[in-house]
Structure formats: structure tokens, C-alpha cells
Amino acid sequence: MSLIRFAIVLAVAFLLGGCISAPPPKYQPGISNTQVLIQPAREKLGVGKFNAAPGVENAHLSVRGSSLNGGSDGTFSGYLRDALITELQTAGKYDANSDTQISGTLTGNRIETPIKTGTADVAAHFIVTKSGSTVYDKTFSAHHEWESSFVGAIAIPAAMQNYATAVQKLLGQLFNDPDFAKATMKSGSEGEPASAP
């Protein structure tokens, strides 16, 4: 091997040395999401199956040569499901055996990490059933941007971090949808007060 080739191989090896393969950080509930869910008029929900639509990347997303992997079950739809359960538990609105169940399909899942602005786009179709009958059926998509960097050591962790924020925004859209509130209202409730407790 010539000296030139050796130097190039060494340089490439050096660059690849920082490659990582990791899931997004453990999901944390957003205060604004909890404020909405915690309303007394909302009933407890169970969370059913979550999967991904055909063609939607559900296991790995490329981040500058590193890999952002799915959640605890290795999928991004599983990460979304876990995130939803975390949000409901924090607001005291989770009951695995509830008559009202929510399930979902990941319909979009992308992350981009150019030098200047990173973006994540996550979309999902949510279905709420009561006693087996569908009472809610809607799709939401969340777009999230953050300041990226030329330096991979900064850009890659930032991208993984901000994927979780995109999921939090997606769930925020669901929770704030008036039709979702109506579909998950306790029987006999007139509606929600204007402000959180």
C-alpha cells in the first residue's frame, strides 16, 4: 500500500471512529402536554398496538453516518407508543384495561442533519376506540428544527436528542385536538375548563 493510500485509510478510519448507533433518549413528558391531559374531564386510556406504514423507516435513521435506532423494542413506532404511555401515566390518565383504547401507525419518520439547521419530521395516524367502536381517527405530522453543527460530535447527539422533541410535539398536537378531547371525555362531562389546575 502506498503512503498516500495509507494516509487516506488512516484519515477515514479516524473519521469513522466517532460513529455511534443508539436509540433516542428516554422520552420525557412535556409540561404543556401534561397540562392538557391532566384535566379532570378526560378519561383514562389504554394504549394498543403501534406499527409503521409500509415504506416508513421504523428501525434505523441515518444521522451523518451514525444510526438513530428505534426505542425499547427496536422500532420507532414502539418509541411513539412508549412516549404516549409516559404522557398518560404522568397525567394520571393511563389504564391498560380501559374500555377506551388508542392505537397508531407511524406514517412519516425522517431526520436531516445538514450543517446549519437540523430537521425531524414525524407523522402518525391515531385511532381511538370505545368498546371496540372507532370514535376518533386522525393523522398528525410534526416538524421540528434545531441548530445543527459542522462538527459531527455536536450534530449527531443533537439530532438524536431532538428526535424526542419532535415526538413530543406530535403528541402535543394529538392532545390539543378538540376532537380528541371530545372522544376521550368522561361520560357526562360538559367539557374542559379553560385552564389547568
Place this chain on the structure above:
Amino acid sequence: MNVGNHARTLRAAGLLLLACGMLSGCLSTKMYVDPVLPQVSKADIPVVPHPRPVQVLFEFQTKGNANASATGEIKPRVLAVAEQSGLFSSVSDTPANGEAGILKISINNVPVDKNAAAKGFGTGLTFGLAGTMVTDGYVCTASYSYGGHTTETTVKHAIYTTIGNHAAPQGLTPLQPADAVHQVADQLTWNALKQLADKQAFNQ
């Protein structure tokens, strides 16, 4: 390939390696916590006659965006401070039993420029912010809600980071990054709880 091309290619490869080395984070950084914010402990917190259970909702933000990793790391410290304060009969991040109040705390990490003092940050240092020292601002917004009443307060703090051989800020002790952030989060939470207590938030 001629000798000139070989030399250019070798130089390029060498520069690439050098750049990689520089970008790998080998420059030393030191962090210093701004000294202005009062040190608050349980002794400074007014006694609440009838402490109630509380559910703590906490979120760490970076430039206003939720930061899940930092939230996960800092949340136990915020819960611990709330527990140690003696203001509550029980502290939890999940729904509390009984007549529980809700304590919301967010800490937003924001970049601070030369107008730091005007924005209420870091007046404890006298030298400039230019060069190889940067300032991170931390804005803590806290509110306590119970029985339809909500009391709010805001506390600000700062961390100075020097890069390379920059002189240390006078009188301040260098800290590891995690220790500095932990100290700031603890001090913000103690001060926020004291301010809420001074506003009689927990006496309802």
C-alpha cells in the same frame, strides 16, 4: 500521479487528520458557576403549617426546545430539592394521592451575549464576555397551583465556560460540566421554592 500531486495529497491527508484531532474535543474547557444567586437551604425556607402532597412537572429546555436527556438527568435533583425543602408532605413526578398541588418547573438553557447584565444574568463577573469565554444563561420558571390558585416566579442563573488557556474568573472554582449544571439546577430550584414560599404559595 507525479511527485507534486503526491505531496499535495499527503498535505491534504495530514490537514484532514489535524482537523479531525481538533474537532475531537481535545481542547480543555472549564466551567464556573456565577456567584450572584443566593445560596438557599432548608433553613431559609419558611415553615408551612400544613404541607400537602405535590406532583412535580419538570422540563429542561435548550433554547426553548424540550431536552429529554437533560430532563431525565436533572429531574431527580429537582425532586430531591422539593423533598428536602420540607414544603410538601410527599413529592412525586406522577399523580399524587389526596389533595395534591402541582409544582411546574422548567429550566431553559439560553445563550447569553454581551447584554447579559441587562437581561438579568451573571452580574458577578467584571471582565468581558468576548474571546474564549462563553456564558450560558439558565432561566427557571416555576409555578405552584392548588385549589384554583397559581403562584409563579422566575429565577435566572449563569455558567461561564472558558476554553483553552483563558484565565479563570477571579474567586471562582472550576467545575466539571456535569457538576456545574447540577449545582445550577439545585440553586435554581431552591431559590424558586423560596420565592414561591415567600409569596405564600404553599399556605393555601
